[in-house]
Amino acid sequence: MQRITISVDEELLGLVDGLCARRGYASRSEAIRDILRETQAREAAAGDGDAPCVAALSYVYEHGTRDLARRLTSAQHHHHDLSVATMHVHLDREECLEVAVLKGRLSEVRAFGDSLVTQRGVRLGHLHLVRVAGHRHSHDPQR
Ligand code: NI
Structure with missing residues (x-):
């Protein structure tokens, strides 16, 4: 696992904290990892048909x-x-x-x-x- 530092504005941070509260993520990192996984899945949907x-x-x-x-x-x-x-x-x-x-x-x-x-x-x-x-x-x- 790599550790990264990201900069986000108040609104986006509010979105992440809202997701944490609503879905019960243990941390902001877990919420952001899930958002990235959703994007990964969407990307996969547009990917190589033989995969x-x-x-x-x-x-x-x-x-x-x-x-x-x-x-x-x-x-x-x-x-x-x-x-x-x-x-x-x-x-x-x-x-x-x-x-x-x-x-x-x-x-x-x-x-x-x-x-x-x-x-x-x-x-x-x-x-x-x-x-x-x-x-x-x-x-x-x-x-
Ligand atoms: Ni039925």
Whole structure:
């Protein structure tokens, strides 16, 4: 970890302190690191399509909308190679929240995420991309 000194005006410092209070960051450094990580994720979204990534895709939909629940599930089966896991939350009598963890090449993950959140009846769609190193981790299963 490197230590840097930055200069910010009162307004921006107020923003950082507000975030600390609202989100409960332990320090200004932690808040600023998170802001930088958000920027990093946005940059990754615009990056090399072949890069490996993991993403959290979230969206809200009405399960009663004609055929929508079936189409969303069907799309995830069709892209089972990208779909790691999906959590389904029944928000109320009508609406459902789904959070899908996707893993694959950036371009494929983004295209799949876009195809889900642009379905009619799906709203508040958000794809949170996390770029990962391409190498295997020691806890990956042996092949
Ligand atoms: Ni539901």
